[in-house]
């Protein structure tokens with residue numbers, strides 16, 4: 001068998017032959033990928049922090065500002081109607097993409113950070129009381145730790161933490177050991193932004209529901225690699241962020257089940273989320289508008305709709321197959337570097353590689369890579385408790401997008417070899 005033939009089996013396709021697309025053709029959709037950095041072609045391995053934008057998204061944003069921009073939901077004039085239609089159409093596109101029952105399940109926020117804070121501040125404040133337990137995992141991003149700690153300060157809830165194993169894998173029996181009769185919520189990442197570990201959300205949700213707990217998924221790193229079907233997962237909340245799915249920054253999504261959203265008080269007060277305001281009493285809109293006070297991220301949401309259409313056209317299964325193939329190639333090539341260590345090697349991990357090189361400081365490695373035009377991220381990746389668990393200060397992280405190809409991997413490998421030469 002050739003060295004590469006074993007690497008082309010697509011991930012998550014149940015054995016059906018979903019083809020990876022022609023990545024070189026797709027790269028041409030992303031204008032930034034043709035630029036150079038320090039005289040070297042840009043190699044972008046920081047999509048986990050924020051992904052680059054295809055031309056259709058950039059054009060959609062420009063068109064919105066140039067031809068129909070206006071505030072939404074409040075103007076009687078033509079432009080406001082157009083902008084409102086485009087904004088609400090984006091909600092419909094996003095609902096279909098997530099297989100939500102209705103666009104009424106889709107709250108438009110500014111980010112997944114805001115989505116999680118919204119749940120903590122509304123559902124959490126209303127339904128959690130002293131002694132109630134919220135389960136998170138050891139590999140959460142700070143965005144899915146700190147809001148629960150703030151609620152702990154306020155309400156006296158208990159936060160329980162599911163451990164991850166040394167290889168970064170997540171096991172349902174470790175999760176089940178954390179459950180108790182006081183568990184009210186499981187707030188968990190779908191894919192670790194550091195380790196790439198996937199959490200079996202469907203199974204976890206079934207177990208949590210059997211115990212009467214609700215489930216909130218931080219899908220920031222999940223939806224970009226594998227898409228989502230919220231009805232199949234049966235989760236109560238699913239949050240994600242637009243800029244990691246090739247859309248603009250400043251927009252996020254919170255999916256919630258209808259009855260759960262309806263049971264929640266407003267998040268912030270202001271325009272747009274009310275039915276009637278008097279000085280004596282205010283009545284609120286139904287979800288999702290109840291949770292969207294003030295002027296929303298209008299053009300960002302419209303741009304996110306364009307990004308969703310773009311990835312849907314490529315097909316999430318094809319994206320997963322493409323990324324899986326590139327990940328497998330990278331893991332194979334990187335393993336040949338002496339002193340290289342991948343942090344997080346769970347089976348079936350998503351296309352995120354955190355690594356260390358013996359004797360070299362991760363910041364130095366990332367700096368040398370940068371000078372070769374290779375953009376990675378270095379540090380704790382907003383996951384300090386996970387770094388403590390792994391007994392490390394930080395890692396270099398190469399996070400893959402749909403546009404990374406094997407030439408990018410070769411540049412990464414060459415860059416690490418150069419760092420070894422220069423720094424050892």
Ligand code: PLP
Pocket residue numbers: 048049111112113114141143144189191192193218220221241382
């Ligand atoms: N959760 C995870 C798993 C992430 O990777 C990130 C961003 O890196 C976030 C939450 C926060 O995303 P945002 O800053 O867009 O709210």
